[in-house]
Amino acid sequence: MKVTLAKSGLKGELTVPGDKSISHRALIFGALAEGITEIENFLVARDTLATLNCLKKYGVRISRSKNQVKVLGTAQNFSEPKDILNAENSGTTIRLLSGVAATFPFVSVFTGDKSLRQRPMKRVLEPLSQMGAKVLARAEGNYAPFAINGGKLVGRDFTLKKASAQVKSALILAGLRASGTTTVTEPNLSRDHTERMLEGFGVKIERSGQTIAIIGGQKLYGQKVVVPGDFSSAAFFIVAALIVPESHLLLKNVGLNPTRTGLLTVLKEMGAKINLLNLRETGGEPVGDIEVFTSPLKAVEVPPEIVPAMIDEFPILAAAMAHAEGVSVVRGAEELRIKESDRIKSIVGEFSKMGVMVEELPDGFKITGGRRPLGTIVDSHHDHRIAMTLGVLGLTAVGSTEILNAEAVAISYPDFFVQLTKLLEGA
Numbered sequence: 001m002k003v004t005l006a007k008s009g010l011k012g013e014l015t016v017p018g019d020k021s022i023s024h025r026a027l028i029f030g031a032l033a034e035g036i037t038e039i040e041n042f043l044v045a046r047d048t049l050a051t052l053n054c055l056k057k058y059g060v061r062i063s064r065s066k067n068q069v070k071v072l073g074t075a076q077n078f079s080e081p082k083d084i085l086n087a088e089n090s091g092t093t094i095r096l097l098s099g100v101a102a103t104f105p106f107v108s109v110f111t112g113d114k115s116l117r118q119r120p121m122k123r124v125l126e127p128l129s130q131m132g133a134k135v136l137a138r139a140e141g142n143y144a145p146f147a148i149n150g151g152k153l154v155g156r157d158f159t160l161k162k163a164s165a166q167v168k169s170a171l172i173l174a175g176l177r178a179s180g181t182t183t184v185t186e187p188n189l190s191r192d193h194t195e196r197m198l199e200g201f202g203v204k205i206e207r208s209g210q211t212i213a214i215i216g217g218q219k220l221y222g223q224k225v226v227v228p229g230d231f232s233s234a235a236f237f238i239v240a241a242l243i244v245p246e247s248h249l250l251l252k253n254v255g256l257n258p259t260r261t262g263l264l265t266v267l268k269e270m271g272a273k274i275n276l277l278n279l280r281e282t283g284g285e286p287v288g289d290i291e292v293f294t295s296p297l298k299a300v301e302v303p304p305e306i307v308p309a310m311i312d313e314f315p316i317l318a319a320a321m322a323h324a325e326g327v328s329v330v331r332g333a334e335e336l337r338i339k340e341s342d343r344i345k346s347i348v349g350e351f352s353k354m355g356v357m358v359e360e361l362p363d364g365f366k367i368t369g370g371r372r373p374l375g376t377i378v379d380s381h382h383d384h385r386i387a388m389t390l391g392v393l394g395l396t397a398v399g400s401t402e403i404l405n406a407e408a409v410a411i412s413y414p415d416f417f418v419q420l421t422k423l424l425e426g427a
């Protein structure tokens with residue numbers, strides 16, 4: 001993919017595709033529920049389709065027409081998959097479904113692509129085996145492929161060392177079918193879509209601060225789920241509009257769950273002119289429109305406690321930092337090293353190629369901003385968020401930027417470059 005210096009600002013309106021986290025959850029909860037679940041504005045992308053295909057292997061009947069999905073609930077009766085479940089590139093798929101697999105008295109074997117097979121799984125597999133599941137995993141219990149032989153689980157109390165919505169959700173899903181009560185305490189609150197949506201499916205969850213408690217043996221009832229636009233996808237256009245001169249953009253119907261919108265807090269501190277309009281609630285999730293104007297930005301130090309609320313937005317935040325006057329610092333974000341790529345290394349390596357002054361830290365990075373990037377050949381490292389970030393940075397670079405392995409955008413946003421081009425042309 002080739003991106004050239006934007007000749008004009010990003011102008012007009014855009015509706016980004018449905019939220020990835022919420023789409024995964026709607027499929028899984030719909031599959032476990034009694035009755036039919038209808039999902040509107042489902043994200044059609046590789047990660048969410050991986051979840052859909054794994055669920056079909058459990059015997060769940062799912063039909064899809066574009067972004068409308070119908071799930072015929074099994075009332076918690078999955079059948080043993082006759083083949084390996086391939087979560088492809090999706091951490092959310094493999095970790096959430098592990099929590100479900102742990103509750104069924106049969107064998108589920110999981111694998112993923114090269115990236116996913118290098119991402120740590122002990123964080124879910126260990127607590128699931130403490131609840132009573134039998135687990136056999138490669139590399140001393142840490143990597144896929146792995147097999148889970150589930151069964152009668154016993155509720156337990158867990159305190160997570162790091163905030164993780166995937167681990168929390170896997171344990172909630174296991175706890176839902178365990179005896180007694182399961183509690184999960186996080187050091188900071190991670191995204192809470194699981195808690196919100198399960199409540200919509202009729203499940204009682206107790207929440208107090210960073211602790212959630214779930215009593216086992218509860219039923220789920222099929223629902224209509226309307227998926228809001230994905231804030232993490234909107235983030236690329238927010239930053240693009242901030243840094244490309246003469247932009248004025250309206251992003252419509254975006255999920256604004258506060259456990260996801262840490263980027264807005266940080267960008268506002270950097271001087272970004274962003275307005276939230278038409279605030280409302282859809283299916284238990286806050287939603288609104290985001291108006292963005294090109295803004296001069298100043299450097300920022302990201303407070304570590306906000307990291308979980310913007311964990312997927314660090315690549316695109318780095319692009320904003322490259323345009324901010326002064327030295328910006330990210331710390332406490334070592335989780336970035338175990339995403340689809342080592343995102344700290346990917347940012348530092350590719351931004352350096354584009355002439356950005358960036359320094360690697362063990363748990364983050366430092367960027368001295370304000371200098372115009374230079375177009376060159378860069379690589380996504382097969383990571384969707386790095387591909388989109390480089391696409392945005394390329395809009396402000398001198399010359400043209402060629403992004404290798406840009407097709408990675410299909411993981412969460414297949415039409416990203418098409419929509420970006422349209423916004424630029426429509427100006």
Ligand SMILES: O=C(O)C1=C[C@@H](OP(=O)(O)O)[C@@H](O)[C@H](O)C1
Binds near residue numbers: 021166167191335
């Ligand atoms: O639960 C989810 O839907 C997700 C949780 C986060 O991962 P962790 O739980 O590993 O922090 C995030 O990075 C990922 O994109 C989606």
Ligand SMILES: C=C(OP(=O)(O)O)C(=O)O
Binds near residue numbers: 089092339385412
């Ligand atoms: C980390 C991500 O997803 P996952 O963990 O589901 O692969 C992401 O989408 O940035």
